[in-house]
Amino acid sequence: DIQMTQSPSSLSASVGDRVTITCRASQSISSYLNWYQQKPGKAPKLLIYAASSLQSGVPSRFSGSGSGTDFTLTISSLQPEDFATYYCQQSYSTPSITFGQGTRLEIK
Amino acid sequence: QLQLQESGPGLVKPSETLSLTCTVSGGSISSSSYYWGWIRQPPGKGLEWIGSIYYSGSTYYNPSLKSRVTISVDTSKNQFSLKLSSVTAADTAVYYCARLKQWLFSNAFDIWGQGTMVTVSS
Numbered sequence: 001d002i003q004m005t006q007s008p009s010s011l012s013a014s015v016g017d018r019v020t021i022t023c024r025a026s027q028s029i030s031s032y033l034n035w036y037q038q039k040p041g042k043a044p045k046l047l048i049y050a051a052s053s054l055q056s057g058v059p060s061r062f063s064g065s066g067s068g069t070d071f072t073l074t075i076s077s078l079q080p081e082d083f084a085t086y087y088c089q090q091s092y093s094t095p096s097i098t099f100g101q102g103t104r105l106e107i108k
Numbered sequence: 109q110l111q112l113q114e115s116g117p118g119l120v121k122p123s124e125t126l127s128l129t130c131t132v133s134g135g136s137i138s139s140s141s142y143y144w145g146w147i148r149q150p151p152g153k154g155l156e157w158i159g160s161i162y163y164s165g166s167t168y169y170n171p172s173l174k175s176r177v178t179i180s181v182d183t184s185k186n187q188f189s190l191k192l193s194s195v196t197a198a199d200t201a202v203y204y205c206a207r208l209k210q211w212l213f214s215n216a217f218d219i220w221g222q223g224t225m226v227t228v229s230s
Binding site: 095 | 143145154155156157160168170171204206208209211212213214215216217218220221222223
């Protein structure tokens with residue numbers, strides 16, 4: 001099974017900050033990496049697919065990069081609505097899918 | 109606009125079978141471009157993929173749950189369903205259904221239901 005490890009597990013930041021979240025795969029997954037945002041009590045929302053492609057309707061302050069085993073999600077300038085939990089997900093071994101454990105982004 | 113809606117009992121007794129249905133509206137479940145999946149999230153924890161199904165009926169399950177999971181599809185009703193047998197308290201979670209879209213270099217859950225909380229308790 002492919003394991004996904006996110007870091008950090010949580011972080012505090014301020015509005016306007018630039019934030020980076022990392023996701024590492026236990027083996028190479030090429031660009032088969034997606035990012036989701038989840039707010040409390042809500043379903044996850046797809047932000048980035050194929051490592052760096054922005055899902056329709058997602059603000060351009062969100063960006064993704066990486067390939068192989070190491071990936072990053074960057075928020076260029078944090079907005080109040082961005083405080084949430086973020087998950088990475090690999091689809092290299094589709095139809096078998098695994099998620100990272102999540103990164104909680106809190107207001108400093 | 110495609111929408112997914114989970115339905116089923118919110119309370120299941122230990123050792124019994126959890127049964128949920130996802131109704132797809134605003135589009136056809138029989139599209140060749142998508143799989144359909146179930147994901148769960150225990151309270152305060154992360155997301156766990158349970159399994160996926162294609163409209164043809166081909167199924168794929170999380171190995172850790174495979175012995176207890178059955179996912180089926182009813183194209184005439186535009187629905188797909190989840191059955192999880194021999195449940196325990198560890199199966200208490202919010203259960204989501206979602207559409208798995210296929211791109212060239214990824215497969216991602218792009219549309220989700222709102223989720224339904226299922227508690228396993230006597």
